[in-house]
Amino acid sequence: MPNPRRSQFPADFRWGLSTSAFQVEGAANVDGRAASIWDTFCAEPGRIRGGATATQACEHYDRSDEDLSLIKTIGANAYRFSVSWPRILPNGRGTVNVAGLDFYDRLIDGLIERGIDPWLTLYHWDLPQALQDKGGWPNRDTAFAFEEFADAVSRRVGDRVRNWITHNEPWCSTIKGYFEGEFAPGLKDLGAAIQSTHHVLLSHGLAIPVLRQNVPQALCGIALSLHPIFAASESEADHAAMVRHDGIRNRWFLDPLYGSGYPEDILAELGASAPTIQSGDIDIISTPTDFLGVNYYFREFVADDAKELPVRTRVTETAAADRTGFNWEVYPEGLTDLLQRLERDYRPGPIVVTENGATYPDELDPEGAIKDSDRVSFIRRHIDALHLAMKGGVDVKGYFVWSLLDNFEWAEGYSKRFGLVHVDFQTQKRTMKDSAKWYSEFLRN
Numbered sequence: 001m002p003n004p005r006r007s008q009f010p011a012d013f014r015w016g017l018s019t020s021a022f023q024v025e026g027a028a029n030v031d032g033r034a035a036s037i038w039d040t041f042c043a044e045p046g047r048i049r050g051g052a053t054a055t056q057a058c059e060h061y062d063r064s065d066e067d068l069s070l071i072k073t074i075g076a077n078a079y080r081f082s083v084s085w086p087r088i089l090p091n092g093r094g095t096v097n098v099a100g101l102d103f104y105d106r107l108i109d110g111l112i113e114r115g116i117d118p119w120l121t122l123y124h125w126d127l128p129q130a131l132q133d134k135g136g137w138p139n140r141d142t143a144f145a146f147e148e149f150a151d152a153v154s155r156r157v158g159d160r161v162r163n164w165i166t167h168n169e170p171w172c173s174t175i176k177g178y179f180e181g182e183f184a185p186g187l188k189d190l191g192a193a194i195q196s197t198h199h200v201l202l203s204h205g206l207a208i209p210v211l212r213q214n215v216p217q218a219l220c221g222i223a224l225s226l227h228p229i230f231a232a233s234e235s236e237a238d239h240a241a242m243v244r245h246d247g248i249r250n251r252w253f254l255d256p257l258y259g260s261g262y263p264e265d266i267l268a269e270l271g272a273s274a275p276t277i278q279s280g281d282i283d284i285i286s287t288p289t290d291f292l293g294v295n296y297y298f299r300e301f302v303a304d305d306a307k308e309l310p311v312r313t314r315v316t317e318t319a320a321a322d323r324t325g326f327n328w329e330v331y332p333e334g335l336t337d338l339l340q341r342l343e344r345d346y347r348p349g350p351i352v353v354t355e356n357g358a359t360y361p362d363e364l365d366p367e368g369a370i371k372d373s374d375r376v377s378f379i380r381r382h383i384d385a386l387h388l389a390m391k392g393g394v395d396v397k398g399y400f401v402w403s404l405l406d407n408f409e410w411a412e413g414y415s416k417r418f419g420l421v422h423v424d425f426q427t428q429k430r431t432m433k434d435s436a437k438w439y440s441e442f443l444r445n
């Protein structure tokens with residue numbers, strides 16, 4: 001078992017923990033917050049496992065002091081959280097809800113008092129329902145509404161927050177939300193989904209100058225969910241499928257961000273579902289950033305399958321035995337490969353691993369401990385993989401575990417626990433798992 005040591009990493013390396021607003025905050029109906037698309041989605045029968053909602057979630061809105069103290073106890077020097085858009089702009093744009101901003105103001109002060117660096121994500125999927133009612137991400141206006149949201153938040157907290165992430169995992173908020181129907185708003189329209197990817201990227205590029213204007217020292221980036229892609233067999237057809245799948249999963253986002261526009265092979269593949277792009281959009285999308293956020297969980301194997309949209313590929317199962325509770329293969333080598341590939345193909349500048357973690361069926365033992373040795377092994381092996389990439393010359397500046405707390409895992413409700421800290425959703429009691437203790441020891445050594 002690899003045994004990474006903190007001292008192998010640069011002294012200014014950011015060691016963090018991540019959460020997102022909708023997954024932890026609760027307090028859905030207080031202080032002027034309006035509904036997001038996820039509140040609407042949760043209310044629709046059959047969408048979320050067990051009919052769960054996030055109205056309470058981890059009650060982080062009311063328990064943030066306790067949660068920040070947990071981060072301090074663990075010893076992380078950075079906390080990545082997201083801002084709930086419908087708390088700040090209940091109608092999506094227009095009147096700012098000051099009470100909503102007050103919460104983040106307190107949260108950020110609490111972090112700074114504890115010597116923890118705030119890493120703020122603007123969009124982690126909770127679009128105001130008011131904007132979805134006007135068409136949501138397929139509507140170009142939403143990109144400009146996002147620019148206003150970035151302005152409102154950065155004006156208020158830009159004096160204390162240096163690190164800004166515009167979007168978390170655009171793949172999920174667009175393809176899963178507007179095409180696969182698995183995530184809010186639950187639509188199944190490929191054209192709308194692809195148009196959404198374009199508007200999300202456009203909104204990212206529109207927000208950056210606003211952030212730089214309001215926060216002179218700002219460091220801005222976007223967090224993408226990226227996957228090493230492998231062919232399911234040695235056949236030529238599966239090899240071509242691998243290239244196409246990498247095209248839609250990875251290159252579709254990376255190419256326009258790093259200046260070469262959308263990949264031609266995928267545009268051709270999409271045909272009539274290709275996005276409408278206005279002149280100047282690609283320049284906006286490729287506005288230089290200060291870091292690339294990488295969310296890494298697993299690799300994918302794909303086979304050629306003419307029936308499968310968007311790019312005629314089907315994700316296949318492998319025989320790998322080492323899997324998390326989501327049935328995702330544990331493959332730390334993929335992180336090394338991915339980071340090296342990003343450096344080779346895109347030269348994105350500094351990279352931050354903005355999410356990495358695993359769900360397992362954690363059980364409280366009779367002594368009240370959670371012996372999540374699988375998660376400990378997952379995290380230490382990924383830190384080791386990260387270190388290997390750094391030794392190979394990749395400039396990685398930080399690593400954030402997903403997640404600080406067990407929380408609302410989207411369509412899976414509360415059935416998948418990703419936290420280093422266990423949450424009893426009946427009592428809201430927090431208990432550090434063995435993984436939290438391991439991370440803490442790692443950070444203190």
Ligand code: IFM
Pocket residue numbers: 020023169295355402409418
């Ligand atoms: O919980 C999610 C998070 O919101 C985005 N990235 C993946 C995590 C685990 O599924």
